Amino acid sequence: MKTLVTFFFFFLISFAAQAQNNTPEVKVETAKKEVVAPAAEKESVARLYRFKNSRIKKELSFKTSRGSSKLA
Incomplete structure (x- = not known):
């Protein structure tokens, strides 16, 4: 009976x-737009760091004199 049901x-x-x-x-109609190249921009100088976020890691990795445990 269960199989029939x-x-x-x-x-x-x-x-x-x-x-x-x-x-x-x-159907969706597509619109074509041309890409316009920007005008010649002024050259800017950018600093390159060897490691990503090196300045932030340096400042966050500081240690205080009270942070180390003392041996008895």
Whole structure:
């Protein structure tokens, strides 16, 4: 009995899924825009560090004299 109910339920769901109305595909219009190169900019100097965030790591890695443990 359980198999018959399951079989009936399976076919009922499959037929209901096929009966759905399919909506037509909507096409999107694309707009073309040209890329304009920027005017010649003034040359600027940038510093290059060997390691990323080296200045921040240096300042965050400080140690205080009270931070170390003393041996008795």
